[in-house]
Amino acid sequence: MGFQIAIDGPSGSGKSTVARRLAKRLGFVYVDTGAMYRAVGLYCDTAGIEVNDETAVSGVLGEMDIKIEYSNEAQLIFLNGDDVTAAVRTPRAAVAAAAVAAHGAVRVKLVEIQRKLAKEADVVMDGRDICDYVLPEANVKVYLNASVEARVTRRCNELEQLGVKFDYEQIKKQIIERDVFDSNRKIAPLAVSKDAVEIDASELDVEGVVEAILVVARDRGFRKAEG
DSSP: OOOEEEEEOOTTSSHHHHHHHHHHHHTOEEEEHHHHHHHHHHHHHHHTOOTTOHHHHHHHGGGOOEEEEEETTEEEEEETTEEOTTGGGSHHHHHHHHHHTTSHHHHHHHHHHHHHHHHHSOEEEEESSIIIIIOTTOSEEEEEEOOHHHHHHHHHHHHHHHTOOOOHHHHHHHHHHHHHHHHHOSSSOOOOOTTOEEEEOTTOOHHHHHHHHHHHHHHTTOOSOOO
8 A cells, every 4th residue: 555645635735636637746646536526527518418316426427438548647537539638627517516526326326436545556646526525545634625705616617618608706606515515425525634633725826735734744654755
């Protein structure tokens, strides 16, 4: 089993950007679990499957082949052989992801993939249920938080870079609703793990957050050379 760094936090807190940068710095494999749920949501939305219908979603899980590949140190997400890395980042895919993530069968399918990756390599894994549910024995656990305003701005900047049109107020509404949904779902709700270090990223840039996590990693016994 590799060295595991688990990062939880609400939507738009910068988890993916920080985790990606941290993994590159350490030479670890980065696992973006949110992209996996977005892929399931994208498939159901495209196929006309009602994402809130657990029976309907569970019934089509066997039709999905979700894989993670890496190219030039970037994670790519493939759905049935198609590169959907950009497609899963749209606000519509995010809404669908929130719905399907509440279904037990979806979580079982994806968590199996995630745990397998963590057994095979040193990983930085981010999501909303990593610390206590996916990787409960992780060497380092971090809860990355930020104000709603900071998270909305971060998400809008991300969409702008992808060339995706957006509405600030709509993004804000979605993030607030996602917070409520994730914190109250029955299966692995979003919460601060009792043994996680909480970091507020509202006023920190990416490198500042990475450095803060590295301090925690060193305290937890990480001794490998950094890139």
